[in-house]
Amino acid sequence: MDDLWNVSDEQDAALVILTFLQADCSNSQYSRELLSLGKDLNLTRDINCNGTSINALDDGDLETDGHLPNYTSVSLNDIQPSVELQWPRNREVAAALQQVAEELKEIAAQIEHNVVAQATRNLRKNISSCHSQQWKKHLTKEVEWVMEQGVGLEHLHKERLMMALTLTLVKGVCEQAPQFLRNLFNTALQYFISARTR
Template sequence: MDNGDEGLDPITPLVFLSFLQHQSGRNEELTSELDALARQLKLTTDINCNGVDGDAEEDGELQTDGHFCYNPRDHVRDLQPAWPADEDVLRNVAAGLIEIADQLENRMVAQAAENLINKLQSSPLQQWKRHLSEEVDRMLKAGLEPWLEQLPRERMVLVLTMTLVKTVCERVPRLLQGLFSSALQCMVTLTAR
């Protein structure tokens, strides 16, 4: 799965997924879409044993090229920062973002979600990132609650993007796969400004 996450650390998609899973049990179709996305993320982080769960044991067998299985990351693992693969840590980070998102003005998010749904349903996938960015920018310019304006811009953008995506996907779950990828791309772009 290409998350378009170049520029993002490998944990951001997992935190975003945890954020979206919060209280999604009420919508069976969304839960099914989130489960499929979780399986895809697990596959992409585990590929070649060098993702978040990269502790696969070597079996000592020769590979088709005649060499033993070797992962150079095994030798530099102690030098690399450890990513918090613990699901409890991911849930705690997502819970903090959820707390902020819960305080957003529902009317503003509902209108932005409706605008975004209409645009996404009549646009090709390649334009979804642009539409999402425009709606997040529109919400930022619309004037936020004073307490939200005190947050760092990066956190505001992440919370608004995640909240908007969650609201859209709760209404139209089939948009999750494409919108998740577009949102990751959008987060890189919007937080870099």
């Protein structure tokens, strides 16, 4: 995709953002939030049909033959569901969206860790103490601050660099504070959409 902003609609932009945010996810609460968000947006589906849990009485005692009682509780809450993103049926569009997400992940991997870590801390602190309508302003401020620091990637397409940086900050905050995922996802989506129209 020559132009990052050729993502055709808001649903495609949301798919690119969700793909980026899911990469290398190790925080279980953050994973659950991502799964829930993806389901709510109809962008993911559980491919192994995990249920929530099968509840039954369980006193935790073994029976005399060494087996647990038949009414043992089976909890699936700690099992991470396998999800599949709902890519567009058009293979070319799906491949182009996947390429955008991969390019953004590669750019983000190149951004210097200490600058992003500081911006992530700043963003988390700022959004923790204000209303979500102000989050876009704080996100924009931190992206601009990092860009001013000179992250050593000036040779890259500016819009791609800014989007990778934006998503890196969103992911960094949400990994530390998963409760911010939905509002920050929506903030990033609006940032993405507004950048397309500039």
